Amino acid sequence: MQQNATSPVHASTADHHGQMIGQRVARREDARHLAGAAAFIADLNAPGCLEIAFVRSPVAHGILKGVDIAPDVPIDMVRHAEHFAHLPPIRANLLRDGYNGAPYPLLATGKVRFVGEPIALVMAPTRAQAEQWAEQIVPRIEALPAVIDARDEWEHPTIPLHEDLSSNLIMRTQRSVGEFDRIVQEAGMSGLQHVTRDFKMARVLASPLEGRGVMALRDKATGAIHLHLSTQRPHLIRSFVAEQIPALRESDLRVIVPDVGGGFGTKSNLYPEEVLLTALAMELDHPVRWIEDRYEHFVASNHARQHDQRITAYFDGDGRIHAVDATFIVDGGAYCAKTSTGAIEANMAANIMLGPYDIQHYRYEAISLYTNKSPMGPYRGVGRPGGCFAMERIIDEVAHELGMDPVETRRRNLIPSSAMPYVTATGLHYDSGDYLEAVNAAEQRVLERWNRDAPPGRRAGIGYAMLVEQAGHGSVEWFRRGSPTVYGHEAARATLNGDGTLEIDVGTLAHGQGHATSYAQIASELTTLPLDAIRIRQGDTAATPYGMGTVASRSLVMGGGAVAQACRMIVDKARRIAAANLSDTADALRLENGVLHGAQGQLTLAETALITSVQIHKLPKDIEPGMSVQAFYRPSVETGTFSYAVHAARVEVDEDTGFVDITDYLVVEDCGTVVNPLIVDGQIMGGVAQGIGQALYEAMRYNADGQPETVTFGDYALPSAMEVPRIDIIHLHTPSPFSVFGVKGMGEGGSVPPPAAIANAVRDALLAEDIAVNCTPITPDYLLDQILARTEGQ
């Protein structure tokens, strides 16, 4: 167990261990969700609330000449850009050379740059009325040609979408690491072969059950603005909103987050709607609310992925890869969203691509471009699915070139556990892991349970993909990326009450991750109090310490670390109080079931809390009154934890229809010490389901004019329970040396390898005909067209 440098706790052999960490505790938050008794933004009751509808651009790119408002729309209920002229546009920064940010207007001025861009807003007592008026406000737009293909734009630049930029390039980074140039130059002489593939991954979006939502009002009692928000980062968004509104100070803004119905990254960026509603609440005497509907989610929430890649691997006859060359072109959409942009998507893919493989010679180019589509943002994995797809597909191609088993090819390239900790070619500090053990475990399970037999007309295939998941990274990594917001800590405040209940306020924001359970398990482990005596609170900037929210698979490492630290401080204080009252030494006391036992007598934790509040005469003078502590956790090693996984998929392809069925799915994963296996398994299953969506079904498609063609779930296909097979999970446990309890972040990993594993399985099934599987989603037409072309050629 890692002791933190800033932690004031002292080690105690008397603490009990192994009670709660690792228990499959059912999630405490589920009951109210299952009963339909949760409270989302749309459930909040606010008398006199005005509901907002936005007038959004129906055109992908054009000059906005004005709007025509029908006579029966009350003009005082309409606001357009001029009304908010005092508010600056959103600017996302990246402190790296060559980054070309562009202002993201709150409401369009002068130009529109994507279908769905907000132009004006309308207020009404009901949403239906607001929509009816919004329909009668017609923007006058002179259409311009739309930029819709990032590779085309890169190869043949057109007119910049943003006036103050000289091109549509958001960012281009390139690097040659190790002896890449020499190896490639000498490849012929040294007998290296190479294989090159072009891969494409479609634009997708997170599709949480609950879309975004905002309700803002002025609290009459305090004069402060209360911003009720469906977000993943309450404190940061408060800072960002206050930055956007000159007349608003952070202390006059309180962000309150009720239940959040999923986020997956899509609710972490700052959005124009959040700023606009706050500004409206400042000027109006009414609460205002905007609930994103599904059409709006398709066009007005951030999209993700959309990669166009060219990947080359240089390898020898034994399947050892000597060097990799990778170009990633990312379609970044019309604006850079704050804080995660298309540039981050491309850079991250290049940065993590090499995964579990010991490859030190690497050249990459990461390119992101502006196009006339919805802005790119984070979605479970950010860049990792793209990087993973590139590496895991190309290693299978290496194997196929050599006629070698793809599993064996992987084995020959893995970083050995003896090399841990290991620094990758791109500078990631892997903390621990035994990748070979994971590959062997996966292969063994597959050999035991799966085969390649299929009924007539169908072809079976098995594919693998691996992932190393950087998570819970601290300031070193965020600073290195050029993020103006340098994450590096998390906070928790623990308060022990006189009745023995423990309240813990955290700065993270669970939106489906089950922190009310997993954090409570950590607290119970350290305090020995029962779970039902522990309440976890989050999502209110007036009640919880400043934290960075729940993104980047960081919460259990960072938030869990802060909870542990706060609980240790509470227990430490209780020991000192008990020692003084029981005439014992603090270290000699035995803590069990919330009671401190000494040689002479005992004192409950509740009694020590009473002593600090209403029995002060029993409190030694050198101990501060009060039983509330605030812990700020900052890991001593700040490069992050690295979970890893091997995914394997078995598919059957119908030769006559091109349909792919996933019949079996296996995940072997190691996220160090597991606090709650039920929650970890749930995270993996949900992630795999999303990965299956990207592999086979999901694509946000646009026509040549930049019109989105997939704005309903009828056209944008998500996998249902019928398309997701049972997922077999094997856990390995290599604790991180750099985190409390040895936990590793794992929230995003499930969704990362499935596109690669499934593509490799389909490739395997159709290998005899050499059918290419180079894009996602792998559509029936993509496969069947190739199959029929092969048959005709025969």
Place this chain on the structure above:
Amino acid sequence: MKLPYFEHRAPDSLEEAIATLAALGSDVKLLAGGQSLLPAMRYRLSQPSVLLDLSRIEDLRLKDDALRSGRIDAMSTHAQFAHQNDPTPLGRLMAAHAQQIAFPAVRTRGTVGGSVVHADPAGDWPLLFLALGAQVELSGQRGTRRMALSSFISGPMQTDIALDEILTAVLLDVSALGLTHWGRAKLMHRAGEYAVSSAVAVRRAGGEWSCWIGAIEAGPAPMTQCAELLRSHSSLKHKDMLACAYEDVRAVCPESGQAALHRHAVNLTRAIAQALESQ
């Protein structure tokens, strides 16, 4: 988006519904389950000022003897057919067909009449009833008329229904009621989706074969050469059946790409194979 404003009327009797329809004309849309209409209204593709809800009209609900009388009342739901266990070939065909329509929630509300009048080229009921040679019954203030479903559906999402008419029933004749063989095949990229390809093959009481495919642009189409091949040959090789299916399919969707053609042809042969196995 929210539904636009509309007036909701739910008469108890067919007469009242017909009178209301006659009085209001083009302002009215009939609500017969609403599984396609309501989403279209949310997207403002349809903006009727009155929705005339047929769900309270007893006369339009499914009767117990429907599969013997051949009268399928318009407000019969998909779920009612999915859950019935009539042992006749027709009963089993109807159950199998209904069980693959969308999801339970849609099956519970969606109706046979609504589906037929909607005439979606990929709709499930139009395809089946065309293969069964059904008629439709239309009622209005000017009286009641019957016509063949194949004439009633005039194109994709188009029918011959008049503004003042209500489709009150789908009618099956004795050759359909007594069908001896049936097969059906529906390809869906995901469970519950509209079909990518859909086919029905039946042999009616008189021995005639009827093969149809749906989910093509122009709407369901008869596969006449296949039907003829089945009539004239007692045993058929798969290769010949597939070649014939290709001919039929190519004739009705000449614009389709190779992959789509192949899928329709293969899917049709799967329906036919199932029908032949039921011998």
